[in-house]
């Protein structure tokens with residue numbers, strides 16, 4: 001009888017030795033069946049009393065070895081499984097809905113600007129740039145704006161440093177890029193300059209201390225006022241439709257002579273009369289003129305050989321008219337709910 005217990009113990013040892021699993025559930029089965037309260041190891045110890053006295057010591061050692069082997073097996077397989085689980089990449093549930101990516105949209109200023117650039121590039125104008133931080137000479141002096149001109153007043157201009165000569169400021173118009181390009185390039189010059197400009201204005205629905213302009217400049221031999229008019233007519237009809245008419249009203253800018261402001265026939269009501277054109281059927285969109293010969297000379301261009309025209313328009317104004325936006329501040333708040341209304345891609 002006692003002999004059987006020795007045999008059983010040996011079998012258990014062999015079985016434990018051979019046991020292997022990488023599954024938690026199977027390992028738990030193993031633990032219950034060997035080390036549980038009704039398990040095989042317990043059963044083995046229960047046979048202790050049936051073993052002959054002289055072999056009790058030997059049997060005790062054997063039974064303890066079985067228990068230790070089961071425990072050791074349990075622990076080593078447990079750590080093996082844990083190690084494996086650490087390395088297993090959790091595969092996400094591919095049937096879950098994708099996370100939503102909020103897309104932005106193009107700003108009305110960008111939409112309008114891209115159109116303007118497109119229209120002028122078709123007739124050979126290239127985009128140029130100038131700095132937003134500018135000096136007094138490029139922004140004013142070169143452009144015939146004398147020392148005591150009201151445009152230099154502290155109320156209009158943000159000066160950065162008045163102690164240096166020439167003083168530094170935030171450009172008040174993109175015309176400052178005219179003087180830079182004329183100083184650095186030889187005619188023929190055919191550029192448009194988009195950019196941000198700054199004026200010390202009280203912020204309201206109609207005015208802001210920053211806005212955007214597009215400048216145009218064309219310098220070559222024999223450029224006439226007729227060229228200016230034709231170029232602007234082409235622009236207006238590309239921008240607002242083939243039936244658009246333009247009207248040039250005499251005006252004044254220190255750097256152009258003669259100077260004009262351009263109106264386009266109202267693209268909102270087409271002559272029926274509306275709030276935008278204030279029942280006049282005309283909407284002002286830009287300032288322009290022939291570059292004053294003195295400005296050419298200031299920038300090192302021979303005014304007896306070359307002539308040219310320039311124009312400048314406000315981008316916000318054009319977008320506000322087109323989209324019936326009644327508050328310029330909306331264009332600087334970057335509220336997607338507002339911006340999304342204008343981009344046809346959305």
Ligand code: PHE
Nearest residue numbers: 173175253287288310311312
């Ligand atoms: N710089 C002028 C303005 O800001 C616009 C302009 C540009 C006028 C070029 C004539 C020629 O109002």
